[in-house]
Amino acid sequence: MATRRHFLKISAAAGLAPAVVSAQGKARVVVIGGGFGGATAARTLKALQPALDVTLVEPSPVYTSCPFSNSVLANLREIDQQQFRYDGIKAAGVTIAETSATAVDAEAKTVALADGNRLAYDRLVMSPGIDFNWGALPGYDEAAAEKMPHAWKAGAQTVLLRRQLQAMDDGGLVVLSAPANPFRCPPGPYERASLIAYWLKIWKPKSKLLLLDSKDAFSKQRLFQNGWAELYPGMIEWVPLSQGGKVTAVDPATLTLTTEFASHKASVANVIPPQKAGAIAAQAGVADRTGWCPVEPVAFESTLRPNIHVLGDAAIMGGMPKSAFAANAQAKVCASAIVKLLAGEKPQDPILINTCYSLVAADYGISIAGVYRPDKGRLTDIPGAGGTSPLEAVGGLRGQEALYASSWFRTIAAETFG
Amino acid sequence: MHRALLPGLTSMILLAGPATAADAPPGASSCTGCHASKKVSDSVIPRIAGRKAPDIVTLMSDYRSGAWPSSVMGRIAKGFDDRQTEAIAAWFAAQPE
Numbered sequence: 089m090a091t092r093r094h095f096l097k098i099s100a101a102a103g104l105a106p107a108v109v110s111a112q113g114k115a116r117v118v119v120i121g122g123g124f125g126g127a128t129a130a131r132t133l134k135a136l137q138p139a140l141d142v143t144l145v146e147p148s149p150v151y152t153s154c155p156f157s158n159s160v161l162a163n164l165r166e167i168d169q170q171q172f173r174y175d176g177i178k179a180a181g182v183t184i185a186e187t188s189a190t191a192v193d194a195e196a197k198t199v200a201l202a203d204g205n206r207l208a209y210d211r212l213v214m215s216p217g218i219d220f221n222w223g224a225l226p227g228y229d230e231a232a233a234e235k236m237p238h239a240w241k242a243g244a245q246t247v248l249l250r251r252q253l254q255a256m257d258d259g260g261l262v263v264l265s266a267p268a269n270p271f272r273c274p275p276g277p278y279e280r281a282s283l284i285a286y287w288l289k290i291w292k293p294k295s296k297l298l299l300l301d302s303k304d305a306f307s308k309q310r311l312f313q314n315g316w317a318e319l320y321p322g323m324i325e326w327v328p329l330s331q332g333g334k335v336t337a338v339d340p341a342t343l344t345l346t347t348e349f350a351s352h353k354a355s356v357a358n359v360i361p362p363q364k365a366g367a368i369a370a371q372a373g374v375a376d377r378t379g380w381c382p383v384e385p386v387a388f389e390s391t392l393r394p395n396i397h398v399l400g401d402a403a404i405m406g407g408m409p410k411s412a413f414a415a416n417a418q419a420k421v422c423a424s425a426i427v428k429l430l431a432g433e434k435p436q437d438p439i440l441i442n443t444c445y446s447l448v449a450a451d452y453g454i455s456i457a458g459v460y461r462p463d464k465g466r467l468t469d470i471p472g473a474g475g476t477s478p479l480e481a482v483g484g485l486r487g488q489e490a491l492y493a494s495s496w497f498r499t500i501a502a503e504t505f506g
Numbered sequence: 507m508h509r510a511l512l513p514g515l516t517s518m519i520l521l522a523g524p525a526t527a528a529d530a531p532p533g534a535s536s537c538t539g540c541h542a543s544k545k546v547s548d549s550v551i552p553r554i555a556g557r558k559a560p561d562i563v564t565l566m567s568d569y570r571s572g573a574w575p576s577s578v579m580g581r582i583a584k585g586f587d588d589r590q591t592e593a594i595a596a597w598f599a600a601q602p603e
């Protein structure tokens with residue numbers, strides 16, 4: 089039981105006797121980031137233990153969801169259908185600090201905010217999502233993203249990429265570049281390629297999509313590739329790492345992407361850059377040299393700093409992918425573990441599920457699932473469980489999974505934002 | 507027991523209070539990622555809160571064996587043994603429908 093031992097070690101190091109009562113007599117939990125991980129954690133903490141003082145720090149009054157944003161690119165949805173406010177979280181009794189966290193002092197157990205305030209915590213939850221490694225791809229910086237959008241944080245970038253696609257001449261070349269692992273939403277680039285092709289086939293059928301990849305394999309690969317052959321023959325070309333797919337530099341002035349073997353001039357370029365945990369994680373000292381945050385697998389407490397829990401995309405979650413489903417599931421487990429820890433009890437070993445749907449077309453869905461438990465200090469796939477949709481679809485399976493995909497999105501939004 | 511918390515008792519509750527909802531059995535909290543804890547409009551995924559426990563157990567075991575065809579539930583049911591499934595089923599059965 090390396091897990092437990094590690095866990096107890098951290099708790100002991102932090103002097104974690106059940107003495108969690110602040111001067112006001114209420115234990116305080118601060119949550120940084122109001123996305124799928126943070127918003128769920130804040131709401132669940134309050135639901136499980138109404139006596140807690142829970143503050144959610146999030147600068148934006150409106151959250152724009154990445155899940156289903158690829159459907160916005162394909163004109164199947166509008167961006168405002170992706171947007172959620174924090175009224176439900178407020179109504180649950182969570183205090184919202186509408187500002188950014190600028191610094192975490194893990195010794196003093198305080199969070200400094202951009203508005204000048206400082207919050208003290210007994211336990212801190214961080215779910216800041218991702219930031220981009222701007223230095224990692226020569227030529228690609230924040231200014232370049234205005235010409236070659238990433239659209240990997242949904243919102244203005246999503247709208248910009250859609251506008252560029254709509255302005256493109258029929259017969260144009262859309263180039264998409266996908267990063268090496270790990271990154272947010274492993275099947276996301278391939279769902280995006282699918283839905284852009286879906287839209288091109290209807291509106292600009294002479295166009296092509298080139299997918300330059302820094303990997304030789306990807307999530308749900310055979311399902312995607314079968315779908316592409318069936319629905320968009322000749323339209324999508326995938327170039328894996330071993331065939332020179334890795335983009336080594338970009339030039340936003342000419343929309344050129346350079347690989348080890350060739351240069352490609354795009355009509356529209358979607359560059360999904362290398363990523364790391366949201367910047368506040370490194371500041372707080374919870375990110376390691378990989379840029380991501382190691383955590384133990386029971387309460388997702390940082391292995392680098394006690395009393396700080398890291399969730400969602402920012403964390404290294406063993407076998408679990410960086411998905412909204414996973415962030416929501418982790419947040420619920422983390423919230424109940426924190427309630428236990430604050431009561432001086434030991435949290436139970438959790439089991440977590442992940443299910444990610446992707447659309448290959450509006451009415452063609454595929455999925456991947458996994459079930460995870462702590463094993464030797466990390467979240468590990470339970471053998472024999474999980475896997476992808478069958479390669480041979482019987483009956484209306486693909487249509488059914490497309491319906492499940494949109495039902496899942498409505499549910500997860502409600503579970504997260506109330 | 508949790509009625510009428512006096513402010514001064516809060517800390518005691520935090521120290522000792524059995525947080526029932528926090529005691530959902532392993533795996534249960536992930537189910538609501540798809541099976542909504544409160545009604546959601548326009549979802550084709552059935553809710554399971556308030557369903558009879560034996561019905562959930564039977565269905566899960568049929569998903570696991572493949573006796574009942576499914577898109578994703580077979581893959582998920584295989585991650586849980588009988589005891590874990592029974593605990594989850596009992597927990598959902600006790601949730602408001």
Ligand SMILES: Cc1cc2nc3c(=O)[nH]c(=O)nc-3n(C[C@H](O)[C@H](O)[C@H](O)COP(=O)(O)OP(=O)(O)OC[C@H]3O[C@@H](n4cnc5c(N)ncnc54)[C@H](O)[C@@H]3O)c2cc1C
Nearest residue numbers: 121123124125154155189216217273400401410411412413
């Ligand atoms: C195109 C695309 C499609 C996707 N599709 C799916 C899908 O179908 N299914 C699925 O499960 N997942 C999908 N995902 C993945 C999903 O978006 C992420 O896994 C999920 O958002 C992770 O949640 P999070 O809480 O870790 O981060 P986020 O949701 O990104 O939330 C982070 C929040 O933290 C805030 N923040 C950051 N820094 C600070 C700070 N210093 N102070 C205060 N607040 C801060 C940000 O403003 C943000 O609101 C998709 C992603 C993409 C890009």
